[in-house]
Amino acid sequence: MAEEPVNVNEYQELARQALPKMYYDFYAGGAEDQYTLKENVEAFRRITFRPRVLIDVSKISLSTTILGYNVSAPIMIAPTAMHKLAHPEGEVATARAAAACNVIMILSYMSMCTVEEVASSCDAIRFFQIYVYKRRDITAQLVQRAERSGYKAIVLTVDVPRLGKREADIKNRMIAPQLKNFEGLLSTQVVSDEGSNVKAFADSTFDASLTWKDVGWLRSITKLPILVKGVLTHEDAIKAVEAGAAGIVVSNHGARQLDYSPATISVLEEVVHAVKGKVPVFVDGGVRRGTDVFKALALGAQAVLIGRPVVYGLAAKGETGVRRVAEMLKDELELTMALSGCPTIRDITRGHVITDRERL
Ligand code: FNR
DSSP, rough: OOOOOOOHHHHHHHHHSSSOOHHHHHHHHHSSTTTTHHHHHHHTOOEEEEOSSSOOOOOOOOEEETEEEEEEESEEOOOOOOOHHHHHHHHHHHHHHHHHHEEEEEEEETSSSSSHHHHHHHHOEEEEEEOOBHHHHHHHHHHHHHHHTTOOOEEEOOSSSSOOOHHHHHHHHHOOTGGGGGGGGGOOOOOOOOOGSSSHHHHHHTTTTTHHHHHHHHHHHOSEEEEEEEEEEEEHHHHHHHHHHHHEOOOOOTTTSSSTTOOOEEEHHHHHHHHTTTTTTEEEESSSSHHHHHHHHTTTOSSEOOHHHHHHHHHHHHHHHHHHHHHHHHHHHHHHHHHTSSBBBBOGGGGEOOHHHHHH
């Protein structure tokens, strides 16, 4: 029997063994040269610590609040598409793991379990991620169903006017078998056999004419707070706040959209400074260690989102795998806090890290 993984990176190999190549590549891949895919991880490695000593770290607390909700750690499950390709229980297994760990799950608009199925499966705190279809009525219906089913926030992903060029998917002729059953598609006319190619589907259904004005439209159809996911510049951070966002997710979509976008951790501070504490800032992309979570918090994030490691855990061991991924990151974060003199999340400051810019 294979050994138990000792860090979340080791779940990637288990997922590779568990999945058909086409699906593994879909989860693992990035856009074009995959420069940003590598950079998302590498940029964390260039940040080092300024640990403090002789501070009472006999008790460590990771607990924090996100949009007012008490959670066990500043870690959320990022929205990732199509969990049934990874495991037959799909997003329900992921949600149960989130509930068991008391972390927030963000359900993808491209999920294969319905918003109601996920809601009734467990009491996880859930946010719902959306894209905006050209058919606004369908998006509005989904938002309203999520609101009725107790989702606590809407995460508007803004970095997909069109799907990025993911070359592994092109080579594999990646087809999503259940695309026709997607929630948002039940009443559309856009699904053809050809439409089950993910890129063709997204490019024909997502509204590429979306602008900041449409955040106002979204606010008019829901009372839920709206997080804008996919911001990488101070200019857009300010626009998001002006548009009424309740939070910002610094994200390059796990390097699946515009290659040569900067590593997210390298632009986090730019966004944090622009936002001036008006709304919380979150970050995702390349978070693979508890030390990475700590670094993101030190640079001003309120929490991080985890994408691929969750999917790998799900592919390898279902709900248990997702739980283990979240627990390992929490354990590593706890150890990092102990070793750097931070008994609580609030104790983590900018002074605890050195970025490569400061070293030059
Ligand atoms: C994603 N991501 C994503 N984002 C989103 O807003 N809606 C979605 O449906 C998806 N789908 C999706 C599928 C897969 C397979 C991946 C890997 C990613 C992006 C995701 O939310 C997040 O931004 C990144 O995954 C974070 O980077 P890491 O943790 O995967 O490095």
